[in-house]
Amino acid sequence: MTRILHVSDTHLGKRQYDRDFREDDVYDTFKQVIDKAIEEKVDAVIHTGDFFDKNEPPNKAVLVALKELKRLKEKGIPFIAIAGDHDSPKRGSSIFPQRILEEEGLLVLLDHQKTEYSIGDLNIQGLSHIPLTGASVLKERLAKMKPASKKSILLLHQGVRTLLPYQYSYQIDLSDLPKGFGIIALGHFHDRFKTELDGGTVIEIAGSPEIISTSEIEGYEKNKKGITLIDYSTADPTFTYINMDIRPQFEVVINTDKLDNDIKSIVTKFSSISGKKPILHITLEGSPVKKSLIVNRLRELSKVSEYYRIAHDNTSYLPDQTEVRPPSSSSLDEMIMTYLTKVANYNETEAKLILSLIHEEDDEEITKILKKLSGYE
Numbered sequence: 259m260t261r262i263l264h265v266s267d268t269h270l271g272k273r274q275y276d277r278d279f280r281e282d283d284v285y286d287t288f289k290q291v292i293d294k295a296i297e298e299k300v301d302a303v304i305h306t307g308d309f310f311d312k313n314e315p316p317n318k319a320v321l322v323a324l325k326e327l328k329r330l331k332e333k334g335i336p337f338i339a340i341a342g343d344h345d346s347p348k349r350g351s352s353i354f355p356q357r358i359l360e361e362e363g364l365l366v367l368l369d370h371q372k373t374e375y376s377i378g379d380l381n382i383q384g385l386s387h388i389p390l391t392g393a394s395v396l397k398e399r400l401a402k403m404k405p406a407s408k409k410s411i412l413l414l415h416q417g418v419r420t421l422l423p424y425q426y427s428y429q430i431d432l433s434d435l436p437k438g439f440g441i442i443a444l445g446h447f448h449d450r451f452k453t454e455l456d457g458g459t460v461i462e463i464a465g466s467p468e469i470i471s472t473s474e475i476e477g478y479e480k481n482k483k484g485i486t487l488i489d490y491s492t493a494d495p496t497f498t499y500i501n502m503d504i505r506p507q508f509e510v511v512i513n514t515d516k517l518d519n520d521i522k523s524i525v526t527k528f529s530s531i532s533g534k535k536p537i538l539h540i541t542l543e544g545s546p547v548k549k550s551l552i553v554n555r556l557r558e559l560s561k562v563s564e565y566y567r568i569a570h571d572n573t574s575y576l577p578d579q580t581e582v583r584p585p586s587s588s589s590l591d592e593m594i595m596t597y598l599t600k601v602a603n604y605n606e607t608e609a610k611l612i613l614s615l616i617h618e619e620d621d622e623e624i625t626k627i628l629k630k631l632s633g634y635e
């Protein structure tokens with residue numbers, strides 16, 4: 259029996275909406291992952307990058323990592339990892355934070371110096387993330403990689419073109435992936451995915467066990483979040499998804515023309531939910547109304563949610579474009595819009611983006627808006 263648990267993109271230290279509870283959610287999910295590994299008595303855990311959310315993670319994230327990996331070590335389960343783009347050093351003199359865990363014998367980091375690890379007849383190879391600026395080096399390294407035995411897993415954390423419609427950057431094409439590996443366990447992509455290439459190599463994406471960015475909610479609703487148990491006892495591996503018990507997140511619509519009614523029905527709907535209190539992402543529709551009024555009324559939602567946010571405001575309107583005039587109301591948004599379009603000469607789309615930047619709290623969303631503004635998207 260050879261059973262391996264594939265975990266990826268745990269992003270320890272990620273702190274969404276600048277809230278303590280969101281940071282703790284990510285730690286809690288990681289504890290569940292370690293619980294599962296111990297419960298399933300797997301032969302190894304493989305981690306395909308973005309173990310930490312940052313190259314210099316918060317102390318709490320390092321402490322959680324030490325505690326949890328110690329529990330795994332006590333059970334004799336090795337933890338084999340590569341680094342992702344998030345936890346890779348951004349300066350020459352910095353090091354991978356995984357080195358701290360490696361020093362304690364809690365983790366084996368595969369990078370360009372050490373690329374292999376074996377468990378019985380299973381050969382595990384890996385390459386930590388190489389950015390787009392090193393694409394040619396990456397391709398050379400991949401071209402040289404060959405499995406040492408029939409049962410083999412290659413760990414990678416790279417954007418692969420044509421594999422998934424993912425974000426803005428990729429470093430390699432499908433054809434750049436080395437041939438002959440039984441499984442390519444891929445990190446970087448946060449949604450679960452599995453496909454078989456010509457030649458029989460299975461590409462397996464475990465995804466992130468928590469929701470790291472709001473863009474993952476759609477995938478989470480469809481496929482849930484978790485880890486993958488790989489049974490590699492025979493030459494033909496099987497894959498079982500294990501879901502994590504994460505804080506649920508929902509998208510809700512509130513129409514300002516029937517504000518009370520919509521809020522009431524949301525409260526009714528979610529008051530019957532047991533377990534972790536959800537996060538609600540609100541889309542506002544209907545007539546524009548004073549934000550201060552909305553904000554007060556929305557407080558009702560804190561009864562049934564741990565956190566709620568206005569994700570989209572489809573009620574906002576623009577000041578009349580035909581004449582330059584002082585703002586007709588004291589609305590700060592309107593004043594900013596007028597300044598941006600009439601004085602600073604931004605076009606309407608740019609001005610709207612800048613305005614949304616001011617209101618947005620989610621750093622992933624902010625990155626998206628900045629990319630749009632700077633023409634990357």
Ligand SMILES: [Mn+2]
Binds near residue numbers: 267344446
């Ligand atoms: Mn990631």
